[in-house]
Amino acid sequence: MDLRFAVQHQGYQNPISVAITDGHDRSFVTYEQQPPHLPSWPESTPVRVAHVGLGRGPVHTEATRLRARGTTLVSGVGWDPSGQWSEAMLEQLDNVDVLIVNEVEALGYTRAQTADAALDVLAERVDLAVITLGPGGAMAAQGPIRLRVPAIAVRAVDPTGAGDAFTAAFMAATAWDWEISQRLRLASISATCSVRGAGGARSAPRPADIADLLDEHRNDPEWAPVRHWAEQHRQSAIPATRGALTS
Numbered sequence: 001m002d003l004r005f006a007v008q009h010q011g012y013q014n015p016i017s018v019a020i021t022d023g024h025d026r027s028f029v030t031y032e033q034q035p036p037h038l039p040s041w042p043e044s045t046p047v048r049v050a051h052v053g054l055g056r057g058p059v060h061t062e063a064t065r066l067r068a069r070g071t072t073l074v075s076g077v078g079w080d081p082s083g084q085w086s087e088a089m090l091e092q093l094d095n096v097d098v099l100i101v102n103e104v105e106a107l108g109y110t111r112a113q114t115a116d117a118a119l120d121v122l123a124e125r126v127d128l129a130v131i132t133l134g135p136g137g138a139m140a141a142q143g144p145i146r147l148r149v150p151a152i153a154v155r156a157v158d159p160t161g162a163g164d165a166f167t168a169a170f171m172a173a174t175a176w177d178w179e180i181s182q183r184l185r186l187a188s189i190s191a192t193c194s195v196r197g198a199g200g201a202r203s204a205p206r207p208a209d210i211a212d213l214l215d216e217h218r219n220d221p222e223w224a225p226v227r228h229w230a231e232q233h234r235q236s237a238i239p240a241t242r243g244a245l246t247s
Contacts, residue, residue, distance in 0.1 A: 047071045048175040059095040074098040074171050077105055085109050093125040100130040100167050138184050149184040152217045156195040166191040182225045207233035
């Protein structure tokens with residue numbers, strides 16, 4: 001793990017969240033302080049992919065600067081507890097390259113009646129739009145291109161962290177310049193592996209977990225690139241989704 005750019009602030013408490021789950025859905029209780037400031041990345045530091053959250057004001061100037069230097073900005077929107085799903089969020093999509101949302105978020109913000117219709121709306125606003133469908137897999141749109149990848153059926157124990165695992169895997173595969181279909185497959189199976197165990201980060205899959213799940217459920221050639229990658233890195237003890245930069 002690279003900690004060269006970690007900044008320590010005296011008296012600052014990192015955000016702490018407690019996930020409460022029944023195996024089907026989960027709620028969070030969070031304690032959070034506003035950080036003193038975000039670190040500035042040296043010009044000499046290459047950042048292939050970075051994650052920014054939308055819905056809390058404009059995209060941070062540091063993220064905008066990174067994007068101008070070639071960084072791909074991936075974004076999510078998060079749950080809207082007010083239930084208003086403000087359409088103003090869509091206006092922020094010009095500031096990012098990739099949007100990843102779940103089906104409920106997609107329908108809420110676009111006012112569409114189906115996930116396919118919501119995807120069409122989002123694809124008009126952002127270069128690459130991705131909607132996760134839980135047990136239904138995931139779908140993506142880039143211009144006129146539409147892709148859909150089914151999920152592997154498993155017994156879900158805890159959905160906490162599944163969305164994070166999906167996004168981190170998609171970002172990693174983006175940094176590796178994988179084709180979009182294979183990004184979706186790696187992201188989907190990472191999320192699937194994640195729900196099989198309790199907890200968030202502790203259930204993040206390792207390459208061996210992905211390889212084993214593919215051996216059990218998927219032998220079709222469409223999954224060959226992901227299977228080859230997982231087998232190559234089977235001995236790695238590092239979660240497959242680690243390494244994405246978030247801000």
